[in-house]
Amino acid sequence: MGIALSVLVVLLAPYAPSRADMLPSPTGPVLLTVSGAVQNTNAPGEARFDRAMLDALGLRELVSSTPHTQGRPVWRGVGLGALLHRVGARGERAVGFALDGYSVGIPMDVVERYDPIIALEREGKRLRVRDGGPGWVIFPWDEHPEITDQAFSGMSIWQLERLRIE
Amino acid sequence: MRSTRLRWGGYVVLLIAFTTGSMLVWSSIDRMRDEVRRGGIEINGIGDVFWLEREFHRLREDVAMFGTGGGDIGRDDLFLRLELLWSRCRLVMEAQTLAHVRADHPVTPLARALLLALEEVERRLSSLDEGDGAGAQAILALLDPFAAPVQQLSVDVEALLDATTQHLSSKFAGLLNGLDSLAIGAGMASLTLLAMFVIEAAVARRAREAIVERERALRHLAYNDPLTGLANRRNMVEHLPVALDRARGDGRGVALMVVDLDGFKPINDNHGHEVGDALLVEIARRLGRLSRPHDFCARMGGDEFVFVLAGIVGESEAFCIADRILEEIRQPARVRGVEASVGASIGLALFPDDADDADALYRKADMALFSAKSAGRGKIRRYDRGIHEGIERRKSIEDRLRSALAEGGLEMFYQPQVVLADGRPDAVEALIRWHDAKLGPVAPGEFIAIAEDAGLIGEVDAWVLATVVARAARWTGAAGQLRVAINLSARMFGQDDLCDVVLGHLSAAGMDPGRLELEITETAVLAHTETTLTQLRRLRSHGVRIAVDDFGVGYSSLNYLKRLPIDQLKIDRSFVADIERDGDDRAIIGAIRSVAAALHLDVVAEGIETRAQEHYLRSIGCERGQGFLYARPMPEGDLLAHLEKRASNTRLPAAEPAHGAFT
Known part of the structure; x- marks a missing residue:
């Protein structure tokens, strides 16, 4: 009986959500909601993030010019890939929705290859809605000269509030 | 080349x-692609201007609605609208x-002016209550001045958008055309390469065929007689051992025949090489026709041919075939307007009876041919031991004769001819x-x-005459008065400088031409040519006498004799x-005498x-004679x-005949 249970546990282990996968519930204002084909949720069918939770994923800096800005600002935010991994996204693309009603799909392989961030800060200052916040998808344009086309400028969605994994 | x-x-x-x-087209495509990409980004950017107008109107609408208090618009919504419009203003300034x-x-x-207005709008929104129509109107009044410029901007950028779109679509068309050109160029290049391969393959193939053909031709040249097309000597030399090996394998015989034409040389001499060659070609054609599938026929050179007959059962079969070959060759041929007729002699050797290897077989067939030639013309001889010995003797005679000529081993004997009436010698015949x-x-x-053949x-x-x-x-005294008869070969009588040569010797020696008598055989006379007759006439005109030797054994007719420039007949012994x-x-x-x-x-x-x-x-009136009764050659x-x-003793009795001596 004991042995059988052990075997069952071993067999099921890869599918069982580990403790680290358990998403805590947001305590502050929700900045970003991930819905659709996600495994780790903290609300019915979706994962909601406040700033503290996003900070907990680890923020990183990215210095890059963008089609929509001047100069080479210092962007700081959470990796889109890291976020999707955190929620256990299982889909082919992430569709971003902005506060102004704009939406765009970002293929998973683009996320994997270019590792964009969802910038939360520009030049050390929190992005307000009027600055393109709360989240602004920034690609490392300067590292990849080949992505200077309109598809990427379209995928660089700002005022991002929601992602749906499809 | x-x-x-x-x-x-x-x-x-x-x-x-x-x-x-293709590279030019490609670089232009690359440029156009770049333009198209930039154009796409521009269009995107232009879109942002429309977004500005849209957000501007949405803020105005929401503020107006909030002022009426009738909608479900909250203060937060107004702030969001404000934020969004704000961000648009920033964007159009910055992007x-x-x-x-x-x-x-x-x-x-x-945008800068609008942002200033928005700062004021933001301040007022904080104190605007729902349903405060006047407050809302005041805010709208702040925004109103921008309605026309924002709309004008949209109109302007719309025109720009059209232009850009048009430009882009033309670039697209160019791009497509470029791609077409690229495809055509690539296609042409591929076709060129393909054509190159096809042509080069064909050329290489032709070159190979030419080489093969040339090799074949060279081989044919190396292994065939160019005149008759038959196999040549080299071919025969290589073929014969192979034929013998094969025969060894199936235990059958091989007959080797060496065929030599008789009377070919006169045809060449009298009618020229053209006729001679044509005759050889004709004979080769006949021999080729006689050959069975496994037989081998070669021209060894000159007028000599070789047959290798495989699968021969015995001597009689070989002789049978040899007979047919002779028969074929004997048929008169008309070549180049000349009726030419030749015979042939054939030497035959059989494998494995006569010889066990190719060299010996050929040598023995050749000996047999030699024997056939010696036995007179038109004969077929198979090799046998006797032939071998006969040939060995001929060979050694030939060799020794050469040294005798070079070293003075020959000598002349002389036999007197006498006047029968009184036994007085009046001439001598010089005998070698x-x-x-x-x-x-x-x-x-x-x-x-042998000297003639060799x-x-x-x-x-030349030696005899000199x-x-x-x-x-x-000679002096009685000997100095004697005529001297010399036997010369038929060949010498055929020379057109005979008279000059003879007179040259006579004058060099200081001898009276009237003392010289040349003996010519009846057969040599019969085979005469105009040259011979001319030479004989000239010699006679200088006093040299001409005698016909061995008369009576040939077939001279009276009429024929009459035409000859001769002085004397010698009745054959x-x-x-x-x-x-x-x-x-x-x-x-008696008849000769008459x-x-x-x-x-x-x-x-x-x-x-x-x-x-x-x-x-003497009784029939023959005046002169020669023989042992009077004197031997000495x-x-x-x-x-x-x-x-x-x-010194004119009454001396004549010597008794000596038997067994040379005649």
């Missing part, structure tokens, strides 16, 4: 042209994608003698024939020998050995002694 360079030059030029063209719009339109001043240290005495009949006869003739004339010219027994011979001698009398020719009888023969000859010294002795 030249065409190869030209062709490759063509390929290279075409490929460079297509490649260069790189709108740089070109900002360059042509007063975007930045407008050869006593070889190794071979012993060799009969003239034997070595002269091509030495000219030298022998020796006899030189010696006889020195064979008739004289049987005078006492054979009535026919007596009749012939003919000679009719033509005013002298007659001399050869080989008189008895008084009875002498008696008969060396010069003996002759001179003999003559001297006879002169």
Whole structure:
């Protein structure tokens, strides 16, 4: 009986959500909601993030010019890939929705290859809605000269509030 | 060579042209692609201007709605709208994608002014209550001045959008055309390469075929006789061992025949090589026709052919085939307007009976041919031991004769001819003698024939003529009055400088031409040519006498004799020998005598050995004779002694005949 249970546990282990996968519930204002084909949720069918939770994923800096800005600002935010991994996204693309009603799909392989961030800060200052916040998808344009086309400028969605994994 | 360079030059030029063209097209496509991408970004940027107008109106609408208090718009919504419009203002001022719009339109001043207005709007929104129509109107009044410029900006950028779109679509068309050109260029280059491969393959194939053909031709040239197309000597030499190996394998026989044409040389001499060659071609054609599938026929050179007959059962079959070959060759041929007729002699050797290997087989067939030739023309001989020995003897005679000619091994004997009435010698016949240290005495009949076959006869003739004339010219006394008869070969009589040569010797030696008599055989006369007759006439005109030797054994007609420039007939010894027994011979001698009398020719009888023969000859009026009854042939010294002795005693009885000596 004991042995059988052990075997069952071993067999099921890869599918069982580990403790680290358990998403805590947001305590502050929700900045970003991930819905659709996600495994780790903290609300019915979706994962909601406040700033503290996003900070907990680890923020990183990215210095890059963008089609929509001047100069080479210092962007700081959470990796889109890291976020999707955190929620256990299982889909082919992430569709971003902005506060102004704009939406765009970002293929998973683009996320994997270019590792964009969802910038939360520009030049050390929190992005307000009027600055393109709360989240602004920034690609490392300067590292990849080949992505200077309109598809990427379209995928660089700002005022991002929601992602749906499809 | 030249065409190869030209062709490759063509390929290279075409490929460079297509490649260069494609690269040019490609770089233009690359430029256009770049433009299209930039154009796309511009269009995107232009879109942002419309978003600005949209957010502007949405803020106005929401503020108005909030002022009426009738909608579900909250204060937060108003702030969100404000934020969004704010961000749009910032964007149109900042975005790189709108740089070109900002360059042509007063975007930045407008956005900056709008932002200033929005700061005021933001302040007032904080104190605006739902349903406060006046407050809302005040805010809207702040925004109103921007409605027209924002709309104008949209209209302007719409025009820009159209232009950009149009520009882009033309670029797209160019792009497509470029792609078409690229495809065509690539296609042409591929076709060129393909054509190159096909052409080069064909050329290489042709070159290979040409080489094969040339090799074949060279091989044919190396292994075939160019004149007749038959296999050549080399071919035969390589083929024969193979044929023998095969025959060894299946235990059957092989017959090797060496065929040599008789009477071909005169045709070549008299009608020219053209006719001779044509005749050879004709004969080769006939021989080729006779060959069975496994037979092999080659021309060894000159007028000699070889047959290798495989699967021969025995000698009789080989002889049968040889007979047919002779028969075919004997058929007269008409070549180049000349009726030519030749015969052939065939030497035959059988494998494995006569020889076990190719070399020996060929050598033995060749010996058999030699024997066939020696036995007269038109014969077929198979090799046997006797042939071998005969040939060995001929070979050694030939070798020794050469050294005898070079080292002075030959000598002249002289036999007196006498006037039958009183036995007085009035002439001598010079006879060649050869006593070889190794071979012993060799009969003239034997070595002269060999000399003729070996091509030495000219030298022998020259030696005889020179020796006899030189010696006889020195004779004095009774000997100095004697005529000297010389036997020359038929070949010598065919020479067109015979007269000059003879007169040259006579004058060099200081001898009276009237003392010289040349003996020519009846057969040599019969085979005469105009050349011979001319030479004989010239010699006679200088006083040289001409005698026909061995007369009676040939077939001369009276009419024919009449035309010959001759002085004397010599009755052949064979008739004289049987005078006492054979009535026919007596009749012939009588007839010869009559003919000679009719033509005013002298007659001399050869080989008189008895008084009875002498008696008969005198009775029919034959004036002169020669034979053992009077004197044997003797060396010069003996002759001179003999003559001297006879002169001192004119009544000296004649010597008894000596038996078994040379005749």
